[in-house]
Amino acid sequence: MTCVLFSAFASSQQSFTVGTATAAPGQKALGFIEVPARGDAAASIPVAVFQGAKPGPVLALVSGSHGTEYASIIALERVIQTLDPAQISGTVIVLPLVNVPSFLQKVPHVNPVDGKSMNRFYPGNAEGTQTDRVSYAITKQVVERCDYLIDYHGGDLDENLRPYSYWPKSGNAKQDATTHDMVMAFGLDHVIVWSDRPKDPAASRFLDNTANTRGKPAIAVEAGYSGTVRPEDVSALLSGTLSVMRYLKMLPGAPTVVEHPVFLGKVDTVSSEQDGIFYPTVERGTYVEPGMKVGYVTDYFGKVIQEAKAPAAGVVLYICGVPSMKKGDAIANIGEVTTTP
Numbered sequence: 050m051t052c053v054l055f056s057a058f059a060s061s062q063q064s065f066t067v068g069t070a071t072a073a074p075g076q077k078a079l080g081f082i083e084v085p086a087r088g089d090a091a092a093s094i095p096v097a098v099f100q101g102a103k104p105g106p107v108l109a110l111v112s113g114s115h116g117t118e119y120a121s122i123i124a125l126e127r128v129i130q131t132l133d134p135a136q137i138s139g140t141v142i143v144l145p146l147v148n149v150p151s152f153l154q155k156v157p158h159v160n161p162v163d164g165k166s167m168n169r170f171y172p173g174n175a176e177g178t179q180t181d182r183v184s185y186a187i188t189k190q191v192v193e194r195c196d197y198l199i200d201y202h203g204g205d206l207d208e209n210l211r212p213y214s215y216w217p218k219s220g221n222a223k224q225d226a227t228t229h230d231m232v233m234a235f236g237l238d239h240v241i242v243w244s245d246r247p248k249d250p251a252a253s254r255f256l257d258n259t260a261n262t263r264g265k266p267a268i269a270v271e272a273g274y275s276g277t278v279r280p281e282d283v284s285a286l287l288s289g290t291l292s293v294m295r296y297l298k299m300l301p302g303a304p305t306v307v308e309h310p311v312f313l314g315k316v317d318t319v320s321s322e323q324d325g326i327f328y329p330t331v332e333r334g335t336y337v338e339p340g341m342k343v344g345y346v347t348d349y350f351g352k353v354i355q356e357a358k359a360p361a362a363g364v365v366l367y368i369c370g371v372p373s374m375k376k377g378d379a380i381a382n383i384g385e386v387t388t389t390p
């Protein structure tokens with residue numbers, strides 16, 4: 050018996066490589082996923098690999114596809130400093146900052162190299178622009194090699210956001226049960242139930258959906274807002290990560306699960322009808338009734354040109370946090386509570 054166990058143990062003890070980072074069992078390695086130039090600039094995506102001393106699943110943690118959603122990026126910096134490979138069963142791949150140009154240039158929402166959101170072009174394209182090529186590299190080198198994935202976001206520079214997570218329902222009961230448990234273990238108490246995501250793995254668009262359409266349970270989480278790095282947001286993302294690792298039996302101990310989740314079945318976006326100056330009248334997290342004013346838009350001389358009202362009852366997931374308001378941009382996202390997720 051001892052012999053069999055030893056051999057199973059020994060056979061799982063191999064090094065694990067992502068990009069230039071190769072971690073031997075019980076070790077951590079740091080490096081980069083190098084994406085060569087092709088039409089536009091090359092990209093160099095930082096990666097940390099933790100190869101546990103004991104066998105277990107491969108978990109991928111990805112942040113910073115929007116490079117100014119700072120709390121989520123700093124949270125994965127903390128994860129890199131916190132994890133001890135000697136304590137881990139399995140492998141953890143951490144990409145703390147996918148969109149380096151956005152971070153360096155302080156450009157929200159998109160990669161300034163090609164103007165594309167880095168969470169809309171999965172599974173990517175090896176012959177496209179930088180966002181396409183980076184997305185392709187992450188699909189091949191991270192998504193296809195992991196068993197579970199968490200994608201981290203938050204309110205961007207202009208988004209005053211309350212924390213929440215996404216439960217992506219695929220229709221596959223077993224996978225949906227796992228992603229449900231991952232969301233509960235992560236610990237954010239407001240959960241958007243997202244059931245209308247693309248089903249085609251070749252047109253998966255979002256990172257978590259790229260994993261889910263390949264049979265790898267994945268969730269997305271959001272905390273932080275408006276350029277801030279609040280300790281409570283960072284610690285919620287850090288402790289949620291460790292709790293999911295306990296749920297997956299990659300760390301000893303039991304996960305801490307949400308006791309009273311609030312499920313949101315539909316998200317309404319209130320958009321601006323014109324260019325102008327925005328003034329919010331509610332805070333993130335406010336519960337609103339249908340028709341309640343959430344803010345207003347003026348022209349550049351102070352004349353009110355739009356009263357922005359909630360179309361339905363729900364919770365303000367985020368509200369624009371800056372005066373800049375362009376026609377068609379989101380003023381607020383309001384999540385409608387559902388009791389039948």
Ligand SMILES: [Zn+2]
Pocket residue numbers: 114115118201202203
């Ligand atoms: Zn984001």
